[in-house]
Amino acid sequence: MWERSLVLSAPGKVILHGEHAVVHGKVALAVALDLRTFLRLRPCTEGRVCIRLPGVGVVRSWDTSCLQALRRGFAGKHWEEEATARASCGAVSPARCLLPGGVVLANTAFKFNNSLVSKCLNSPLLASLADFDESKSPSVEQLDTLKEFAGIAAGASAPESLATLAFLYMCLAISAKYGDVPSVDILVWSELPTGAGLGSSAAYAVCLAAALLTACGAILCPLKEGESTARWTEEELTLINSWAFQGEQVIHGNPSGVDNAVGTWGGALRYQSGKITPLKRPFEAEEIVAVWALGAAGGLKERGKEMSLVASRVPTLRILLTNTKVPRSTKVLVAGVKEKILKFPAIMNPVLDSIDAISQECQSVLEAMPANPSPEYYPVLEELFDINQHHLNVIGVGHPSLDRLCRVTASHGLHSKLTGAGGGGCGITLLRPDTSPLAVEAAKRDLCACGFECWETNIGAPGVTLHSSSSLSAEVLHALSES
Numbered sequence: 001m002w003e004r005s006l007v008l009s010a011p012g013k014v015i016l017h018g019e020h021a022v023v024h025g026k027v028a029l030a031v032a033l034d035l036r037t038f039l040r041l042r043p044c045t046e047g048r049v050c051i052r053l054p055g056v057g058v059v060r061s062w063d064t065s066c067l068q069a070l071r072r073g074f075a076g077k078h079w080e081e082e083a084t085a086r087a088s089c090g091a092v093s094p095a096r097c098l099l100p101g102g103v104v105l106a107n108t109a110f111k112f113n114n115s116l117v118s119k120c121l122n123s124p125l126l127a128s129l130a131d132f133d134e135s136k137s138p139s140v141e142q143l144d145t146l147k148e149f150a151g152i153a154a155g156a157s158a159p160e161s162l163a164t165l166a167f168l169y170m171c172l173a174i175s176a177k178y179g180d181v182p183s184v185d186i187l188v189w190s191e192l193p194t195g196a197g198l199g200s201s202a203a204y205a206v207c208l209a210a211a212l213l214t215a216c217g218a219i220l221c222p223l224k225e226g227e228s229t230a231r232w233t234e235e236e237l238t239l240i241n242s243w244a245f246q247g248e249q250v251i252h253g254n255p256s257g258v259d260n261a262v263g264t265w266g267g268a269l270r271y272q273s274g275k276i277t278p279l280k281r282p283f284e285a286e287e288i289v290a291v292w293a294l295g296a297a298g299g300l301k302e303r304g305k306e307m308s309l310v311a312s313r314v315p316t317l318r319i320l321l322t323n324t325k326v327p328r329s330t331k332v333l334v335a336g337v338k339e340k341i342l343k344f345p346a347i348m349n350p351v352l353d354s355i356d357a358i359s360q361e362c363q364s365v366l367e368a369m370p371a372n373p374s375p376e377y378y379p380v381l382e383e384l385f386d387i388n389q390h391h392l393n394v395i396g397v398g399h400p401s402l403d404r405l406c407r408v409t410a411s412h413g414l415h416s417k418l419t420g421a422g423g424g425g426c427g428i429t430l431l432r433p434d435t436s437p438l439a440v441e442a443a444k445r446d447l448c449a450c451g452f453e454c455w456e457t458n459i460g461a462p463g464v465t466l467h468s469s470s471s472l473s474a475e476v477l478h479a480l481s482e483s
């Protein structure tokens, strides 16, 4: 039985260069954003698993016995006993109990008899779920089965459907490997805009992975009495990251893994084909100020303190972040790029190579920058933003709202590119150390006049973290106290 209450969080991210190309094995440079997703885990009524996701309007709960039976039944073992167990789990009939929500697999009218048992044992969908493992991708059959289980329509891609599916997949897969998820109530609340290019899906998946692995006992809870925050060991973070990647796969289809890596480790990193390298200066233990056209969110009381460690070593890169508020889906955009590459390989592959070269060039410039960079470094960084933005348009992930964002900032002498999957969502604008506050204010005013949103925040934030209640701001405590 799970007896503790835990709160943990994971940051969103900004990709400086390499989005989309990174899905095809190229380099990406990404930094953690000081906007976080928070998850509260607490004991639930015995025998239930509950999930509340106010950001996407989901409140669902399932009997643990039904989840256990579903998961063990998928393995094809002791099927009859499992079906009986499910029949006693409170549903109106054995058939309904097999698939809570009254959904019947493959539109077959199930009856609790031998033919049902053999039908289930022989079902390729069910057999496929015996295959849960963090090193294997969720299969189409597994996801189809879980959609039916949760009453989600086959082609559904709405935020609530994907969020529910990712939870169910991770819950069953982690249980299959490490033992049953106990009776818990999970609430997820985020400071991040959903689907705007700031890694909301990865922050959600990282939080779920950390919470479910902790609840199953696969990793320890490192927060000691009297501590305000704690992080897991490198080995445990590696496990969290690999399970978060599974969740991202459910939501994205074909993620590179860069977003969950930043959500897990935080800071600033270079990512290529699963290889994660922390970036050296100016990111390493230095503050990066992002001025973002939306207003600072202060999720952590300790945020100032955590960042001051960083801030004591010379602030450098300043970035303006703007949310066009145009909705889009990373899954759809990533699939579109793949289609274009397949259609025009000789045209698209050189573009991806060029984006790779931009990331590498940017990394060299950043690592060569002194702690207090003089303006002479900026023309190169600005030009790299401009070239990459053109490339991202070429591969089909631009949007008129992003073109407008770039034009508006250019009229103030500033250089911008989209960040994340594009197609709307957010853009980033590089600010020089000598960009005057008046110029930033004027640019923000013009961006807001386009209907875009503006905030200011920091980047280079810590990765997945456990919190004591006393370390949380009133806003987060309030959001997490909703039940």
Ligand SMILES: Nc1ncnc2c1ncn2[C@@H]1O[C@H](COP(=O)(O)OP(=O)(O)OP(=O)(O)O)[C@@H](O)[C@H]1O
Pocket (backbone or CB within 6 Å): 037, 053, 054, 055, 056, 158, 159, 160, 161, 162, 163, 164, 188, 189, 190, 193, 194, 195, 196, 197, 198, 199, 200, 201, 202, 204, 251, 252, 259, 328, 329, 330, 331, 419, 420, 421, 422
């Ligand atoms: N707070 C949340 N609670 C539950 N689900 C969430 C939450 N935030 C994001 N999601 C899930 O992630 C999906 C959005 O993921 P998507 O990858 O399209 O955008 P993003 O991660 O914000 O942007 P990008 O991938 O470009 O950084 C939503 O549809 C939802 O399923």
Ligand SMILES: C[C@@](O)(CCO)CC(=O)[O-]
Pocket (backbone or CB within 6 Å): 015, 018, 019, 020, 021, 022, 023, 197, 199, 252, 254, 255, 256, 257, 258, 259, 330, 334, 420, 421
């Ligand atoms: C578009 C993409 O490159 C970044 C999304 O933040 C997708 C991915 O890397 O998984």
Ligand SMILES: [Mg+2]
Pocket (backbone or CB within 6 Å): 199, 200, 201, 202, 252, 259, 330
């Ligand atoms: Mg995403």
